Amino acid sequence: MSLDKMLKKLSVRSPWLFRINAGSCNGCDVELATTACIPRYDVERFGCRYCGSPRHADIVLITGPLTTKVRDRVLRVWDEIPDPKVTVAVGICPISGGVFREGYSIEGPISRYIPVDVNVPGCPPRPQAILEAVVLARSIWMKKLGVEA
Amino acid sequence: MDTLFAVLHMCIFPGGVFALTLGFFFKALDRRVEARLQRRVGPPLSQPWLDMAKLLTKETLIPKTACRPAFLLAPIFGFTGMAVCAAFIPVPGVFDGLFNMGDLLVLFYLLPIPAMAIMLGGSASSSPFGAVGFSREMLMMLAYETPLLMILLAVAMLVGKGLHGGDWGAEFSLLKIVSWQQHTGSLGFNPVMIPAFLAYLIFLPGTMGVLPFDIPEAETEIIEGPLLEYGGPLLALFQVTSALKTFVVLGLGVALFFPGTISEWWPVNLLWFMLKCLGLMLLSLTLVKSATGRFRIDQAFRFYVTVPTGLALCSLILVWVI
Ligand code: SF4
Numbered sequence: 001m002s003l004d005k006m007l008k009k010l011s012v013r014s015p016w017l018f019r020i021n022a023g024s025c026n027g028c029d030v031e032l033a034t035t036a037c038i039p040r041y042d043v044e045r046f047g048c049r050y051c052g053s054p055r056h057a058d059i060v061l062i063t064g065p066l067t068t069k070v071r072d073r074v075l076r077v078w079d080e081i082p083d084p085k086v087t088v089a090v091g092i093c094p095i096s097g098g099v100f101r102e103g104y105s106i107e108g109p110i111s112r113y114i115p116v117d118v119n120v121p122g123c124p125p126r127p128q129a130i131l132e133a134v135v136l137a138r139s140i141w142m143k144k145l146g147v148e149a
Numbered sequence: 150m151d152t153l154f155a156v157l158h159m160c161i162f163p164g165g166v167f168a169l170t171l172g173f174f175f176k177a178l179d180r181r182v183e184a185r186l187q188r189r190v191g192p193p194l195s196q197p198w199l200d201m202a203k204l205l206t207k208e209t210l211i212p213k214t215a216c217r218p219a220f221l222l223a224p225i226f227g228f229t230g231m232a233v234c235a236a237f238i239p240v241p242g243v244f245d246g247l248f249n250m251g252d253l254l255v256l257f258y259l260l261p262i263p264a265m266a267i268m269l270g271g272s273a274s275s276s277p278f279g280a281v282g283f284s285r286e287m288l289m290m291l292a293y294e295t296p297l298l299m300i301l302l303a304v305a306m307l308v309g310k311g312l313h314g315g316d317w318g319a320e321f322s323l324l325k326i327v328s329w330q331q332h333t334g335s336l337g338f339n340p341v342m343i344p345a346f347l348a349y350l351i352f353l354p355g356t357m358g359v360l361p362f363d364i365p366e367a368e369t370e371i372i373e374g375p376l377l378e379y380g381g382p383l384l385a386l387f388q389v390t391s392a393l394k395t396f397v398v399l400g401l402g403v404a405l406f407f408p409g410t411i412s413e414w415w416p417v418n419l420l421w422f423m424l425k426c427l428g429l430m431l432l433s434l435t436l437v438k439s440a441t442g443r444f445r446i447d448q449a450f451r452f453y454v455t456v457p458t459g460l461a462l463c464s465l466i467l468v469w470v471i
Contacts, residue, residue: 004206004263007205010202011203012203014199014200014202014203016203022345023191024408036190039191041225042189042190042191044180044184044191044255045190045192045193046192047190047193047196047200051264052368053373053377055210055379055384056380056384058203080210082207082208082209082210082381083208138287145206
C-alpha cells in the first residue's frame, strides 16, 4: 500500500467538526455542542474535535432553515472549507424548513445551494442519530478520498 | 565531531524523534485523562498521529491578502526554535543536555519562539481575528515571561550560592544545576523554592496556551485567532511545535525542581523522567483544564503579574536573604 493511501486511510479517524448555524432556534446547536459530548454519547472517542475555524474542518454540521439574512454568509463560510469535506444537515430545519417552513424569510431547504451528504431528521434529532450521522459522514469521506474501508 | 553529535541530539534524542513521540504521547494522554475526568471515553492514544496524517492529506489554502513569505515561514520558524530547544533539555541520569551550549539564559531566549511564530503567522494572515490574536498573544507573553525569568533567577542564585560558597554569583549552567541537586537534594523539596515551584506550575498553562489561558486562540470568541487561516501541513507543523514545547517546558520543570535519579541503570532513569514529566503535566495542565473556563485577557494579565510573579519574587528574596 502506498504512503498516500495509508495516510488517507488513517485520516478519516480524525474528523474535525465545524458547526454552522443557519438561523436555527438553537435546539439543534445545544444537541451538537453539549449533548453529543456528554459521557453517554461522547463524540471525541471517534477522534472528533470541534474546531473554531472553517479552514480546519472536515465535517460541517449545518443547523437551521437558512434564513435570507444568513444565506450568503453560510455559503461563503462553506466555500472556505478545504476539500474534501462532508456536509451534514442536522435537524428537520435544513432539510425542509421544519416549523419555519413557508416563512417569509426562509430560503431553505439547504440542498438547493449546497450538496448535502447526510440528513439527520428530528426536531431536535436524538444524540444517537447525530453520532450515527458522524459515523456515516466518515464513510462518505472515505469514499470521497477514494479508499475502501 | 561535536557538531555531528549536536545534530544527532537535535534529531533523535532528546530532541527530534524522542521529544516528538513523548510530546504527542503526553498530548493524547492529556485529552484522554481530561475525558475520563469528565466521565467520557476520550480519543485513542494514537489520536495526535492520526490528526497529523489527516492534516497532511488536506489542501493548503493561503489567503490572497496574506503576506505570503511570512505566512509560510512562521510555522517553520517556530518549529526550528523548539527543535533546537529540545536538545538542551537534560534527562537526568541519561543525558546531560548539550551542556557546552545550553544554559538557562539560552533556553529563556528560545522558549518564546513558538509564541512569536504564532504572532507572526497571525499578523501575516491578514485576518482581523489574527490581529486580535496577535495582540492577545503578546500581552500573555509579557505576563508569563516575567515570573519565568524570576524563577530561573531564583534557581540560578540558589545553586550559585551552594556551589561557590558564600560569595554571591548565579549559576546558569543547566548541567551544574542538575548535578548540584543530585548531590544535595531536589530544589522542589526546599522550602525556600516552593513558591517558585508553584509559580512554575502556574506558568505552564499560560505558556502552553491551554484553558484557562488559551485566550490568544480562543476558538469560541476569535475562532482560533492566529491559527484561523492555517490548514493542512502548515497547521500540522504548528501542532508538532506545540508537542515539542510540551516536552521542553515539562522537561525544564523536572530539571529545575526534581532532577533526582533512582538507579544507575539508564532505562529506569528514563522511565522515571517520563513519570515525573507526566505528573507535572497532570497536575498543572490536565486537572486545571478540565475544571475551568476561560479568563478574559485583562483578568489573565492581572493574575499573572500578581500571583505567580509575587510567588517567584518571594523565592528570589528568600534566596537572597538566607
Ligand atoms: S430542527 Fe427543531 S430544534 Fe433544530 S433548529 Fe429546527 S426548530 Fe430548532
